Amino acid sequence: MIPTIAFVLLIGAIGAQVVTLFQGKRESDKISPLLLGATAVLLFTFTGMRSVEIGFFALTSTFESLVFYAAFIALLALGYRFQKTAPYYPVVSFGSTFIALVLLAIASSPLLPKEALPPIPALKSYWLALHVAFSFIGEAFFVVSFISASAFLISKDEGKKAAFDRITYAAITVGYPIFTAGALVFGAIWAERAWGSWWSWDPKETWALVTWLVYTSYLHVRLIMKKKDAVASLIAVAGFVCTIFTFFGVNYLLPGLHSYG
């Protein structure tokens, strides 16, 4: 029920942002921040309640992960509205909200089991909770970078391009260390405790490494080679495609050690 209410709130936020976009305004509307805030609160509350119900952090199934991921993206879309580091463009907030909506729609799919089940022994690890939570928090920042990089590639205005480039860079700069800690460091530590092998070249691990290498390339291209052109944005877009494939593609196309969801 709670994810459904959150879904409706996100549709409201999308509607309010579409109006702003059509009006061509640079500032945010008044309604969507409230709706995004309410969505994040609802989804985090849902995660908390479910955690109490199953007696463990509710991050052990695809459904639970999607809810957490969507919650953090909603929070980030809200945070983006109030931050002062990067320039504000409604399209970035709109795109992030839209992706949160899509993720919640996938979570609500009848094909996805939603039963609140306590974790099996392999999933009962605090390292797992850290691994999943940090990975999705990092990837939430990559959602923002994907939207701004896409906007860069579409935009013809040089001023806007420079602004979108800054947003992309800022989002990846924050997301990269969090993703590194979650996907690679905590993941490796959990794998060693659970399976006795800190790295197994399982498809999920390999794709997480590929994602990390793509964002590493972005940072080197942007930071060291000082490229602020389409190449950097294309790499940022490719990075996000990798995160999506790591989550969905590997789960359903390339079975391996991570096939729990």
Added chain:
Amino acid sequence: MREFLRKLKSIRLAIGLIAFLIAGNILATLIPQGLETERYFSAYPKLVATLIVETGFNRYFSSLLFLLPVIAFFFNLLACTIDRLLKESKKKEKRRHGPDMLHIGLLVLVVGSLISFSERKEGSVTMRVGDSVDLPNGQRLTLKEFIDERYANGRPREWTSVVDLAKGDAVVRSGVRIRVNDPLRVGGMTLYQATYGAEHEVELTDATGKTRRVARGEKDGGEGIELFFMTVDENQKAVVKVTGLPNVSVVRVDGMGTDIGPFKATLKAAPTTGLHAVTDPGYPVVVAGLLLISAGTALTFAQKLKETSI
């Protein structure tokens, strides 16, 4: 030499190697790894299968196709790191050591990976309650109990092997619990709760009501009769060879019990645990590398975010 060093530390080389590793890794997840040669020829056109097998792509992560770029990346990174450290050390202020920490972490990780790759050893043992195994550090591990906990709906909750560790006759640690995600580290070895199951045993009850158990492949008996538990047949009955009884040579025993001379034989299932043992001298080095990488990325980008013009 100077030109070689300049090229070795170039960012273009780093990006090129990263791109090569990305492409190779992606392909390796799409092409099944470690199959028998014939299976590649049955799944792919002959030319593609030949390419996969001859280039070593069927075992990509241990092949030169993967290891050579990794080694090249290591030296590229090493050259970059030394060059950067020298430049930073010459600065009087605003030194940034986050990237150095990150790069050193990566170098340490590669070293740890290579140690792990070459020195890691593993093995498994299946034990019944009461069974013992000798550990490389001279201690003896005995399984005291195996606990299979279930939730109300039947889903597994926890698998626990309760073990004692002894040195000679003295128990050093008693009631140690090995669970999934909670391994036992002892004498440079780590023991993991890996599997569980059950093994068939034949329980013999004598005329006085005393019982003892015979495992598959073992002999037991008394009063001139010998029973040999040979195997379990397709009907899940124990096949027991009997010597010492007239006109009886083989008896099939089920869970309901069968009289064999003075004994009542009953087929039972004894719970077993599967422990996985690993020694990996590279792992502490890997952890050190991962910690440096984490600290390095956090430091690097915390400093960057402080800058006004990102």
